[in-house]
Amino acid sequence: MTVPASSILSALLMLFVLLAMLSIVYKSWRNGISPMPASAEVRRAVAAELNRLTGAAGGRYPKGGRMPTDGRMPAGAEPASPDSAYSIVEAGSGWGTLALHLAKSRPDWRITAIENSLIPWTVSRLARRLSACGNTVFHRSDLYDYRYEHADAVICYLYPGAMKRLDPLLRRQLRAGARVVSICFALPGWQAEKIITCRDMYRTKIYVYKIE
Secondary structure, eight states: OOOOHHHHHHHHHHHHHHHHHHHHHHHHHHHTSOOOOOOHHHHHHHHHHHHHHHTTSSSOSOTTSSOOTTSOOOTTOOOOOTTTSEEEEEESOTTSHHHHHHHHHOTTEEEEEEEOOHHHHHHHHHHHHHHTOTTEEEEESOTTTSOOTTOSEEEEOOOHHHHHHHHHHHHHHSOTTOEEEEESSOOTTOOOSEEEEOSSTTOOEEEEEEOO
């Protein structure tokens, strides 16, 4: 009895989907958190806050002065060179929605997104190609192995245990004046410079910390 080609393709597709789901579940178990995308309101709030910080970052913004707080570049603004660009690292970028939102909002920023789960990382890279965001790089690596010395800001959307593990790395590696922006979860033992309450249904809090 000959098996129809369509049945074989369907079986292969189901196998692929199953393996992809198992990969996500396994990495979520290892990481202690699933790759949850930030809501649109949270993305806008993070972009606006980083935009505010960039306006006081000593020249790390386009010609024309301070940026508006809606997270968008003004018409005619010139992107900064890679060496002078405001460097943002997202530690645990998931599906890449926040990183790409920031990249589209401000082409003068340089976004480095770190993710160790294969499927979300692959989806992020595909989305980057489709969106043509040349100022974003997605690295598949462990956020605890990454070197944060050159970051002007680090964004985290992690559970408390991961934040506690990341704590000594950020204290040791980030230079004075750098910011840590933590979505939803506060950094234990840190004093927030600012706490933002988003207007989403969960009233998500964003904690902003400054390295002294």
